[in-house]
Amino acid sequence: MKEKEYQFATKAIHAGYDPNKHQNSLTPPIYQTSTFTFPTVEHGANRFAGIDEGYIYSRLGNPTVTVLEERIAQLEGGEAALAFSSGMAAISAVLIGITKANDHIICSKGIYGCTFGLLQLLKEKYKIDHTFSELCSEEDILAQMKETTSCIFIETPMNPTMNLIDLEKVVSIAKERNIKVVVDNTFCSPYLQTPIKLGCDLVIHSGTKYIGGHGDVIAGLIVGYKNTINSLKKTTQKDIGGVISPFDAWLLLRGLKTLAVRMDRHCENAEKIAMKLKEHPKVKAIYYPKDPDHSQYQIMKKQMKNGGGLISFEVKGTFEDAVKFVNHLKLIPIAVSLGDAETLIQHPASMTHAVVPAHIRKEMGISDMLMRLSVGLEAWEDIWEDIQSALNHI
Numbered sequence: 001m002k003e004k005e006y007q008f009a010t011k012a013i014h015a016g017y018d019p020n021k022h023q024n025s026l027t028p029p030i031y032q033t034s035t036f037t038f039p040t041v042e043h044g045a046n047r048f049a050g051i052d053e054g055y056i057y058s059r060l061g062n063p064t065v066t067v068l069e070e071r072i073a074q075l076e077g078g079e080a081a082l083a084f085s086s087g088m089a090a091i092s093a094v095l096i097g098i099t100k101a102n103d104h105i106i107c108s109k110g111i112y113g114c115t116f117g118l119l120q121l122l123k124e125k126y127k128i129d130h131t132f133s134e135l136c137s138e139e140d141i142l143a144q145m146k147e148t149t150s151c152i153f154i155e156t157p158m159n160p161t162m163n164l165i166d167l168e169k170v171v172s173i174a175k176e177r178n179i180k181v182v183v184d185n186t187f188c189s190p191y192l193q194t195p196i197k198l199g200c201d202l203v204i205h206s207g208t209k210y211i212g213g214h215g216d217v218i219a220g221l222i223v224g225y226k227n228t229i230n231s232l233k234k235t236t237q238k239d240i241g242g243v244i245s246p247f248d249a250w251l252l253l254r255g256l257k258t259l260a261v262r263m264d265r266h267c268e269n270a271e272k273i274a275m276k277l278k279e280h281p282k283v284k285a286i287y288y289p290k291d292p293d294h295s296q297y298q299i300m301k302k303q304m305k306n307g308g309g310l311i312s313f314e315v316k317g318t319f320e321d322a323v324k325f326v327n328h329l330k331l332i333p334i335a336v337s338l339g340d341a342e343t344l345i346q347h348p349a350s351m352t353h354a355v356v357p358a359h360i361r362k363e364m365g366i367s368d369m370l371m372r373l374s375v376g377l378e379a380w381e382d383i384w385e386d387i388q389s390a391l392n393h394i
């Protein structure tokens with residue numbers, strides 16, 4: 001893209017791609033190739049030496065993937081990016097890449113299940129320890145801090161409780177101690193929240209969710225400073241090898257083109273559904289960052305552009321009532337994942353968090369009646385109609 005600084009919606013369509021360098025193809029071509037040829041041995045030697053920036057082998061870089069990486073870097077306001085075959089490939093590349101044996105990680109209390117699993121593995125196999133924290137105040141953050149703390153890993157909003165963490169506050173404490181702040185920004189997408197602009201070091205995405213946006217791809221992304229990204233590229237990306245395929249990179253590029261309009265609609269629909277749920281007599285509580293009664297509404301206003309597409313809520317009654325409600329939905333499919341055109345619902349106590357013992361679930365704020373709704377792009381009246389008639393079965 002040219003020098004001019006365009007707005008988000010424009011960058012989401014154009015950034016990182018110059019048709020003149022690709023046979024004037026309007027959309028980025030899919031370079032479906034495993035390897036690249038060198039005209040001579042000397043050319044090959046120069047590419048390996050980094051003197052010539054040409055491509056070598058698709059695990060080390062691919063032109064379609066490069067367009068995606070440049071585009072997401074610009075959207076997050078970072079210097080560089082890397083694309084991976086899944087969100088977990090990206091998270092593991094980061095956590096393995098920036099820590100060493102005997103380090104300590106502070107982690108937000110609500111966290112994606114497989115990230116939780118990865119932290120256990122790092123602890124058991126490589127003595128990389130971790131503690132969970134609400135990260136809600138300076139005292140709380142300092143209380144978790146150890147000599148060996150090298151990283152603070154955050155999800156905000158948290159899954160599935162929708163609690164928020166004040167990123168600027170965490171950054172102000174971490175920066176003076178040289179601790180890296182890493183944010184899993186999957187729930188917001190760069191359209192709603194840009195942690196690097198608030199001083200965070202690395203942003204991770206499950207590209208599977210809002211960025212892909214159509215429920216047809218598994219992918220991951222990392223954005224950060226050039227130094228860190230280059231070092232991850234040469235180590236945990238190259239040698240563990242969870243790279244994205246050129247076709248999946250292309251799907252994310254296509255998804256990104258409509259990210260701004262989709263996010264606006266996700267937010268608009270979610271806000272309407274949240275307010276309807278809040279008034280419904282069979283609903284005990286809702287957890288939505290843009291609900292003025294949400295305990296961290298001020299943090300939402302400070303660091304998010306809008307409320308997002310995810311709502312958690314509790315129905316009144318028992319585990320069985322919750323199950324009955326979900327089973328009576330007709331339009332809304334029961335599925336994990338989020339950020340798709342389709343509204344999706346899942347019941348954490350019997351699905352994503354079923355393996356967590358009931359008393360720990362409770363401590364995490366996950367009751368038997370909690371639902372997580374990813375509000376899609378359908379007409380909001382149809383979404384509400386479906387929810388309302390299922391609630392009548394409780």
Ligand SMILES: *Cc1c(COP(=O)(O)O)cnc(C)c1O
Binds near residue numbers: 087112186206209218
């Ligand atoms: C889905 C998800 C992940 C994992 O991403 P995959 O693409 O499924 O590997 C990580 N973090 C969050 C917040 C997610 O929602």
